[in-house]
Amino acid sequence: GSVSDMLSRPKPWSKLTQKGREPFIRMQLWLNGELGQGVLPVQGQQQGPVLHSVTSLQDPLQQGCVSSESTPKTSASCSPAPESPMSSSESVKSLTELVQQPCPPIETSKDGKPPEPSDPPASDSQPTTPLPLSGHSALSIQELVAMSPELDTYGITKRVKEVLTDNNLGQRLFGETILGLTQGSVSDLLARPKPWHKLSLKGREPFVRMQLWLNDPNNVEKLMDMKRMEKKAYMKRRHSSVSDSQPCEPPSVGIDYSQGASPQPQHQLKKPRVVLAPEEKEALKRAYQQKPYPSPKTIEELATQLNLKTSTVINWFHNYRSRIRRELFIEEIQAGSQGQAGASDSPSARSSRPAPSSEGDSCDGVEAAEGPGAADAEESGGPAAATKSQGGPAEAAAPEERGEEAPRPAEKAEPTPSGTPAPLDADEGRARAPLPPEGPADGPRPVPNPAAAAGEDAATSAAPGEGPARARDAAPSSALPSTSAPAARRPSSLQSLFGLPEAARRDSRDNPLRKKKAANLNSIIHRLEKAASREEPIEWEF
């Protein structure tokens, strides 16, 4: 009966207690073949162990970073009891192993002996090839990620940065040995971590790895070893290459991703990187401000005018939207942490909430900051919907608050940004609703009662009486990662849902947020407007 119920009506992960999660973990392991023989038959020796490890599974991850705060003075930042979970499961297999495997180089340290990192690499030409976790390990990390509790991505990256800088360890080394990512990716990740809820399983992986790494008491030590080894290997290679009079070998150490690849042809095929001129960027930004999602035609025109390839323009828009969105996340998170002072700014902290249906994708750090948004978003239809929808308005709004990226809000606020080399589609240039929010929203606007404020906004943007046709568009907007949209749309329900205190606190906290809201509203208006373009634009002119 339990099984039937569970299979037909599984609860979202976030709503499950640790015990409640157990069956799912078992199922997952079973699906993955991890439980292999006899595990399912719950009785017997497996039973205890598995359960045991199951319970301990989360510790290694949670241990340190759910409640960021404490700063890792020396090396192993957060490791209150790093070993406990692992050591306790001495006799156990599966899960415990999983926890330890993820980070090959650093992980296998239970015996305290450093061989793991040093030995293998030595044998192999490349000092480290741990990343692409080999077979089983890879599986493990994925399982870990899947089973991982919510992590405080911001806190984790913060701590990682601290540890790295404190110990003079480079991003490249860390990325390649621990995360399996390149320096640029690491930099980006550390500087702009996305909230856990916004991450896909794949995107969560680096954070789980980081957490595991932070939990490893010997993390720094091991990384230092790697560093030394790299250096040694490099010197060695250099010497040998010199003596062999071989053309310079790629000095890069780390992982040898390109094995067997013929370097010559690659060099020739390499196409030069496109570097957009400031004016071009500016033009693109303006075009973006007018229309975050340009039509193919617009893209074409833009490309022509700027003398760029259409693919470049397309890529630029994709990247810009995506990056702006991330900026927004960060700002929200930071704002959140500021506003909440001591309180955990982490999504994880919030995670305990019951809501997040479907793996809590609906709400992210942003919402977190905004509170109310979450619930709303969820209602809009599952994670997918939420995610998708969030994109739109969010990014559209983003530029507004983006310090450098989205300069001069004023300009943006202008209904008709001019001087833009970018042409507009017939349908896009039009009726850009007079962005009401900019003005009022921006100002001091005490907003004694957020509800009221939101109410206004809602009234403005939601353009009442939209009819079902609009409902579709409106819904997405509610899922805005941020902040605003939801609040704007359905003020009352939002507030009642998560309570005003949070919102109120926020409002008093910063203006930027207000701007964001305003920006989002603009975006919403714009999109709704666009959606309505097929109908009667007039009604959108407020």
Add this chain to the structure above:
DNA sequence: TTGCAGTCAATATC
């Protein structure tokens, strides 16, 4: 098809 997430890797900047 379109948009997005996640990355890579070239290049810019510190």
Add this chain to the structure above:
DNA sequence: GATATTGACTGCAA
């Protein structure tokens, strides 16, 4: 030399 930025690419989902 390390880190930050950013155009391009891949894979996935709707």
